[in-house]
Amino acid sequence: VGKVLRIQKVAKGGSLVLSDHERLMWKDIGELAESTSKDVAATAFIDHVMRNLLDSKHIDAGILVHVSKEFLEAVGGNIKSQRPPWRVDASKIDVLCEPAFLISDHSIIIGKG
Incomplete structure (x- = not known):
């Protein structure tokens, strides 16, 4: 199974990560x-909620890695032409958010034989 680097994007219009209702609901975590x-x-939801419901072998929270602002700017420039216009208009890579997650690429389906 391959790996995917999950990089944080930010909405161009700006939005909260969690709504007031969600923050109230999850206040104990x-x-x-x-x-x-x-x-x-x-990741916090996976670690604190899903791991309690499912066996850890079914959970892939990924590995936290730190990337530089220059790396994020380069990725943003390289992928812009490959993204659908509506996604380009909606969000961009948050070059100030240096943590990223390395996760398994579950979009690859490996057949038997």
Whole structure:
């Protein structure tokens, strides 16, 4: 199975990571309620909620890696022409968010034989 680097994007119009209702609902899980990015919120949800419901062998939270602002700017420039116009208009790579997640690429289907 290959790997994918999940990089944080930011909405061009600006939006909260969690709504007021979601922050109230998850207030007992501080790491989730106070998340500063959707990926951090997703990882906290996996670690604090899903791991309790499913066996760890079914969970892939990924590995946190730190990337530089220059790397993020280069990736943004390289992928812009490959993204659909509506996605380019909606968001961009957050070059100030240096944590990224290295996760398994579950979009690859490996057949038997």
